[in-house]
Amino acid sequence: MASWTVLEEQTVWISPRATSFTVACDACARSVAGDGYGAAVVAGTLPPDAVRGWLVCARGHQLRVERDGR
Ligand SMILES: [Zn+2]
Secondary structure (H helix, E strand, C coil), rough: CCCCCCCEEEEEEECCCCCCEEEEEEHHHHCHHHHHHHHEEEECCCCCCEEEEEEEECCCCCCEECCCCC
């Protein structure tokens, strides 16, 4: 099982044509569970020709964005 001591890299997948999207930051979802799911939502954009990118949530966690191109 994954350890709590290291924040594992998060990868979120978006649909092939998505250029703007919202995802939930797992790290926030765990640390702010009392505030509800909405507190962990991150909005992002990705140019249509980009296959991956990065998001930083409101609390500074990095999320890798991968476009599901298959
Ligand atoms: Zn976060």
